[in-house]
Amino acid sequence: xxxxxxxxxxxxxxxxxxxxxxxxxxxxxxxxxxxxxxxxxxxxxxxxxxxxxxxxxxxxxxxxxxxxxxxxxxxxxxxxxxxxxxxxxxxxxxxxxxxxxxxxxxxxxxxxxxxxxxxxxxxxxxxxxxxxxxxxxxxxxxxxxxxxxxxxxxxxxxxxxxxxxxxxxxxxxxxxxxxxxxxxxxxxxxxxxxxxxxxxxxxxxxxxxxxxxxxxxxxxxxxxxxxxxxxxxxxxxxxxxxxxxxxxxxxxxxxxxxxxxxxxxxxxxxxxxxxxxxxxxxxxxxxxxxxxxxxxxxxxxxxxxxxxxxxxxxxxxxxxxxxxxxxxxxxxxxxxxxxxxxxxxxxxxxxxxxxxxxxxxxxxxxxxxxxxxxxxx
Numbered sequence: 001x002x003x004x005x006x007x008x009x010x011x012x013x014x015x016x017x018x019x020x021x022x023x024x025x026x027x028x029x030x031x032x033x034x035x036x037x038x039x040x041x042x043x044x045x046x047x048x049x050x051x052x053x054x055x056x057x058x059x060x061x062x063x064x065x066x067x068x069x070x071x072x073x074x075x076x077x078x079x080x081x082x083x084x085x086x087x088x089x090x091x092x093x094x095x096x097x098x099x100x101x102x103x104x105x106x107x108x109x110x111x112x113x114x115x116x117x118x119x120x121x122x123x124x125x126x127x128x129x130x131x132x133x134x135x136x137x138x139x140x141x142x143x144x145x146x147x148x149x150x151x152x153x154x155x156x157x158x159x160x161x162x163x164x165x166x167x168x169x170x171x172x173x174x175x176x177x178x179x180x181x182x183x184x185x186x187x188x189x190x191x192x193x194x195x196x197x198x199x200x201x202x203x204x205x206x207x208x209x210x211x212x213x214x215x216x217x218x219x220x221x222x223x224x225x226x227x228x229x230x231x232x233x234x235x236x237x238x239x240x241x242x243x244x245x246x247x248x249x250x251x252x253x254x255x256x257x258x259x260x261x262x263x264x265x266x267x268x269x270x271x272x273x274x275x276x277x278x279x280x281x282x283x284x285x286x287x288x289x290x291x292x293x294x295x296x297x298x299x300x301x302x303x304x305x306x307x308x309x310x311x312x313x314x315x316x317x318x319x320x321x322x323x324x325x326x327x328x329x330x331x332x333x334x335x336x337x338x339x340x341x342x343x344x345x346x347x348x349x350x351x352x353x354x355x356x357x358x359x360x361x362x363x364x365x366x367x368x369x370x371x372x373x374x375x376x377x
Contacts, residue, residue, distance in 0.1 A: 027070040028063070028325055030055070030315060031090035033101040033111060038078025039204070040228060042256040043103040043304050047125050048073060050308030051100055053295055054316075064316050065325065071312075072096060076107060083107040087114045096120065097325040098315050103304055105129035105176040112139045119327045121334055123315055125307035126252065126275065129179045133353045138327070140334050140353045142310045142344070143275055144377070146176070149251050150183025150226075152273050152359045152375045157222060158191050160361075160373075161247050161271075167220040168198040169211055169235060171227045180226035180251050196220050201231065208235050212242055222247040229256040233263030240266040247271065255303045260367060267364045275303040276344040277360050277371040288343040302369075303344070310342035 032051055035044030055071045063069055072094050076082035083102055090096045091114070099115055099122040102108045108127035115122035116136035124132055124141040128149055133139045157163045166188060171177035185195050197218040199211035212235070215223060223239070225232050225248060232254050239248060247269065254272035263270075278289045278300050288309065292301040301309075317340060318333035319325060340347040345357040361372040 025095060026067065028065065028067045028319065029070045029072060029094055029096045030312070031087070031094060031096035031099045031101075032071060032073040033076050033083055033086045033090070033099070033107075034073065035078040035103060035107070036073075036075035038076075039230065040078045040104055042229065042258045043126075044075070044078070046256070046302055046304040047103050047308035049292070049296055049299075050301060050305035050310075051125075051312045053292060053305075054309045054312035056295075057291075058312070058316050064320050065323070069316060076102065078104075078107075080106070081110065083111040084114055087111040091115075091118050091120055097319070097327065098122070098330060100125065100308075100311050100315060102127060105132055105179070106174060108132045109135070109175060112136070115139060119331070121315070121318070121327060121331045123311045123334070125311040126304060127176075128252065129175045130354075131175065131179075137335070137353070138331050140314075140349060142314055142342070142347055142355050143252075143307055144357055144359055145354050146179045146251075147183045148377055149273050149359060150180050150185075151187045152361070153224065153249060153251060154184050154187035154191060154193070155375075156271070156273070156361055157188060157224065157247075157249065158193055161222060161249075163193065163222040163247070165194050165196045165219070165221045167215040167218060167223045168195055169208070169215070169223055169225045169227075170198065170200055171203050171231065172200045173203045174227065176228075176251075176253060177226045180253075181224070184224055184226065201227075203228070203231070205231065206234060208238050209242070212239050212244065216242055216244050220246065222249065225250045226253065228253040229259040230262060233259050233261075233267060236263045236270060237266040252303060255362075257302070260364060260369075263364075268367075270364050271361055271372065273359050273361055273375075275357075275359065276306040277362060277369070278302070279371040280360070280374070284341065284343055306343040310344050310347065313342055314340055314347060 074086040105127040112135040126143045170181040249271040252274040322329040322333040337349045
């Protein structure tokens with residue numbers, strides 16, 4: 001259960017007053033909260049660049065409803081509690097009509113109850129924990145969710161890597177990590193695999209030798225690490241230092257160049273699931289890669305950039321179809337999104353406001369991310 005910041009009656013009155021203010025604005029204001037600094041800055045910066053590129057392109061094409069789109073971005077510094085404070089400001093001070101964010105499930109879970117209370121549509125680019133959209137009908141996402149991602153990696157471990165005995169190494173302080181571990185375990189065991197040992201850590205930990213020593217003694221064939229790139233890279237390094245040569249693999253939280261920068265040779269041969277690959281040879285992906293590289297000094301866009309781009313495009317598309325910036329109309333248009341062709345594939349919102357779409361599996365090879373396969377839902 002999540003406690004709303006005010007009583008429902010007060011929130012409804014406030015929402016009505018905010019709507020009147022927004023209708024008189026000269027621009028269509030969209031808020032974004034992202035981890036631009038701090039521990040997960042690679043995620044936030046990448047997602048923001050994708051969002052910014054989309055808004056610039058939309059404005060170059062004439063904006064929406066005869067107005068330019070104004071993106072108001074705030075940095076939550078990857079800190080617990082900051083997202084809620086920022087979203088309150090975006091709604092009350094800046095009078096935004098919609099909100100984009102966050103990459104991390106934990107911070108989306110903090111902000112979503114506020115958006116729901118004020119009836120401001122929110123789209124998360126890449127928060128995969130199912131609980132995010134369960135908060136209410138104004139909360140959406142443009143990514144797949146952990147039950148699907150967990151199934152993808154369980155099947156990959158069993159069918160492609162041919163693993164039968166696997167260890168889990170889970171961050172107990174991350175809603176993303178706990179959820180993904182749960183769904184991986186359920187599917188892997190259902191398919192006849194065995195979770196031999198389940199070890200824990202906390203976000204920010206740097207020493208994993210105790211957990212890895214226990215895993216090594218258990219005689220497993222592989223390790224599933226449903227965490228973020230910093231810890232994942234350190235875990236891989238320390239595992240290799242203990243002469244543990246088995247496959248190590250994870251989810252989309254590994255998606256950052258920092259995985260290779262921190263992990264070096266230790267992450268060679270590791271795998272993770274994610275939402276998109278710049279190596280997919282489709283016109284939409286290759287056009288996006290070219291535009292992104294031109295805008296950001298040759299940088300190749302990762303999945304967070306692609307999802308940030310799609311989240312902005314889906315929000316503006318809903319405003320256009322609604323023919324209005326009034327929140328209930330935009331919410332209804334978002335809920336009706338079907339077959340929206342974006343960079344990360346075709347997006348259709350299901351009844352729970354989650355995007356139904358494919359996943360891809362990536363391998364680290366020769367110091368680069370290499371596309372392995374696409375897995376349909």
